[in-house]
Amino acid sequence: xxxxxxxxxxxxxxxxxxxxxxxxxxxxxxxxxxxxxxxxxxxxxxxxxxxxxxxxxxxxxxxxxxxxxxxxxxxxxxxxxxxxxxxxxxxxxxxxxxxxxxxxxxxxxxxxxxxxxxxxxxxxxxxxxxxxxxxxxxxxxxxxxxxxxxxxxxxxxxxxxxxxxxxxxxxxxxxxxxxxxxxxxxxxxxxxxxxxxxxxxxxxxxxxxxxxxxxxxxxxxxxxxxxxxxxxxxxxxxxxxxxxxxxxxxxxxxxxxxxxxxxxxxxxxxxxxxxxxxxxxxxxxxxxxxxxxxxxxxxxxxxxxxxxxxxxxxxxxxxxxxxxxxxxxxxxxxxxxxxxxxxxxxxxxxxxxxxxxxxxxxxxxxxxxxxxxxxxxxxxxxxxxxxxxxxxxxxxxxxxxxxxxx
Numbered sequence: 001x002x003x004x005x006x007x008x009x010x011x012x013x014x015x016x017x018x019x020x021x022x023x024x025x026x027x028x029x030x031x032x033x034x035x036x037x038x039x040x041x042x043x044x045x046x047x048x049x050x051x052x053x054x055x056x057x058x059x060x061x062x063x064x065x066x067x068x069x070x071x072x073x074x075x076x077x078x079x080x081x082x083x084x085x086x087x088x089x090x091x092x093x094x095x096x097x098x099x100x101x102x103x104x105x106x107x108x109x110x111x112x113x114x115x116x117x118x119x120x121x122x123x124x125x126x127x128x129x130x131x132x133x134x135x136x137x138x139x140x141x142x143x144x145x146x147x148x149x150x151x152x153x154x155x156x157x158x159x160x161x162x163x164x165x166x167x168x169x170x171x172x173x174x175x176x177x178x179x180x181x182x183x184x185x186x187x188x189x190x191x192x193x194x195x196x197x198x199x200x201x202x203x204x205x206x207x208x209x210x211x212x213x214x215x216x217x218x219x220x221x222x223x224x225x226x227x228x229x230x231x232x233x234x235x236x237x238x239x240x241x242x243x244x245x246x247x248x249x250x251x252x253x254x255x256x257x258x259x260x261x262x263x264x265x266x267x268x269x270x271x272x273x274x275x276x277x278x279x280x281x282x283x284x285x286x287x288x289x290x291x292x293x294x295x296x297x298x299x300x301x302x303x304x305x306x307x308x309x310x311x312x313x314x315x316x317x318x319x320x321x322x323x324x325x326x327x328x329x330x331x332x333x334x335x336x337x338x339x340x341x342x343x344x345x346x347x348x349x350x351x352x353x354x355x356x357x358x359x360x361x362x363x364x365x366x367x368x369x370x371x372x373x374x375x376x377x378x379x380x381x382x383x384x385x386x387x388x389x390x391x392x393x394x395x396x397x398x399x400x401x402x403x404x405x406x
Contacts, residue, residue, distance in 0.1 A: 003050040005041075006108030007059040008101045009066060015101040016041060018048065019109040028102055038069045053077070058108040060086060062122055071124060080122045081111060084327050123293040128266050133288040135259040139281060140331065142252040146172060146245060153180075153241040160226040160234045161186050166218045172249055175204045180242040184235050186226070189219055259284050268292075274388035275379060276350065277342030285335045290383055300377040308333040309373035336372035337365065343375065349395055350375075 003026075006017040012033050018026040026048060031037035045055060052074035059067065062080045070078055089111060090099055112119070125133070150171050157164050157171075163186060168176040182200065183189050197216050201209065263269055263284040272283040272290075290296075290303070297303040304310040308328025314321040343350040354371055361367040382389055 001050055001054060003045065003048055003055045004109040004112045005045075005055055005057045006105040006110070006112070007057060007066065008105040008108065009059055009061060009064050010101070013037075014041075014066060015105040016044075017102070017105040017109045018044065019106070019113060021113065023110065023113060025106060025109075028105065030102075033066070038066060042073060056112045056116065058112045058119075060108070067122075078122045079112060079116070079119050081108060081119065085111070120296060120298075123296070125288075125292045128262060129288055129292050132259060132262045132266070132284050135255055135262065136281075136285050136288050138255050139252060139259065142248055142255060146248045146252065149241055149245040149248060153238060153245060156234050156238050156241065160230050161189075161238065163189055163219055163221070163223045166221070167215050172245065174246060174249060175201065175206050177242045177246040177249070178204050181239055181246075184239045184242075185231055186223070187231075192219070256280060263287065268383070268386070270388055271382050271386065272379070274382075274390075275339070275343075275375070276346035276389070276391065277339060277344070279342060282335060282339050282342065286339065286379065289329070289332050289335065290379070294384060297380060300380040303380050304373055304376050306332060307336045307372070307376060309336055309369045309376060333369075333372075336376060337368045340368040340372040340375060343371070347391060349391065349398065 002021050004019040004021075006019070008015040010033075013030055014033065014037070015028070015030050017028045020026060027044070029040070029044065031040050045052070053076060055075055056077045056079065057070055057075050058079045058081050060081055060083050061067070067078065067080075086104060086107060089107060090097075090104075092110070093103065093107065124130075154165065154171055157180070161184075164176075164180050164183075165171060167179060170176065179200070183192060194213075194216050197219070198209075198212055201212055201215075206212070260280060263273075266284075266287060268287055268290075272278060272287045275283065275286070278286065289307070297306075301310065305325070306329050308325045308330070310325060312323045312325050314323060340350070344354055350371060353374065354367060357370050358364075358367045361370060378389065378394070
């Protein structure tokens, strides 16, 4: 006997529906998000007399402690059902649009009963991939935080201390942030001698000592001066932002180094590292999006749909509309478009494809998605066959496909 369990999760409680193979709801209950609540789920399953391996469980997320409990208890038939699938299926039990957490749990159970053949069972990735996924997420968060902090710091420096923005090449470099903390007012910069500036650069290991005269000249250049009241109003905030931004930049560098060490230990490292233009961050980012389960994406189209690189076709009769795909993993799309742009510098094939399609695209972003779509198909094939990318072989295959048949 199969038992279908729909689980509508939330932060503090979970609604459950137990359904048999004929579609009858055996019972519904709400459990708290506690160890006792999780055990109550298992007790109800035992009351029905169905083994864990014969239970099919459906929920809308893989990022919850309840899924760890289920897997550790032996519930191996777990399905993570996309929320948009649940939303579009609510009309099967009524047309009014009314819904509750309990009705969603019942709907999840019924979707498993009727549509399980087109759903993909969830398999947890290995520890190494999970660690990498956490690091990729951390790097992404730190990147967004550093952009936010640097934009705020730049706006403040433009108001009271524009010379600090011109000394070094970029505001987010460590030496520039140390400089803003050490010499945080225009007056401190005016009183700075070249010998002191040179000593400061040496103390912070500036890698281009031959550029120091040019940097010092930019610092001493005539600039509009803010009044003392404005300087006093902003100096504390600028110093604080420089300190926060410096710690964020350093944390990002540490996270990237740890991510690289984990990536090099992964058995699929050689596949994603061989792709043109991936670099230090994009290669592990692509790997964690593909994951360890090679049954998760049964075709290139499935991974392209998740990444949002392929459009959506809406056709009926003589009407046919090609639309931008909005329902996708937005982070995955950003990663693949970044990869497509970076690959232009290292792949002759990518360059040729870009030049061919760009005149037919609405924007650069559109063209990058088209290129990323092709790259994902290539990456999927390499991932399935565990082979490295070979540009020469790829160009040879492209030439063979272009030859006319006799």
